[in-house]
Amino acid sequence: MRSFAHILTHLQGDRLPKWTEAVGATAELPSPRHFAQHLWRDLDAVTAGLTRQWNSDVVEDHVNRIKMLERQMFGRAGFDPLRKPALLA
Structure with a gap:
């Protein structure tokens, strides 16, 4: 190994x-x-x-971020759930 x-x-x-x-x-x-x-x-x-120098890390980071946001927002709608992340950013 x-x-x-x-x-x-x-x-x-x-x-x-x-x-x-x-x-x-x-x-x-x-x-x-x-x-x-x-x-x-x-x-x-x-x-x-395992040979190439370039990879798809940047794309996968964006996909993971979008999936995380979807998981956070699943089942929730409206302004209140979006307010806290917007204020923290």
Whole structure:
């Protein structure tokens, strides 16, 4: 698992197929083997995600913020629920 962490932190996606084959061959580690099998399902996308310098963090931050606001406002309507966050901002 340390080698996977190294691949992940250093963006070395080209080493991922070799890692998944090595982990898939070990019978004594069922959880990492199962994880590696799931990586094989979309290996091209995972490899690209671990190779490219750019990512979608900014977009995901906006989506998470919108979802949080939706959760806060679920079941509530009117001005009063909006007043407190507006005053705090």
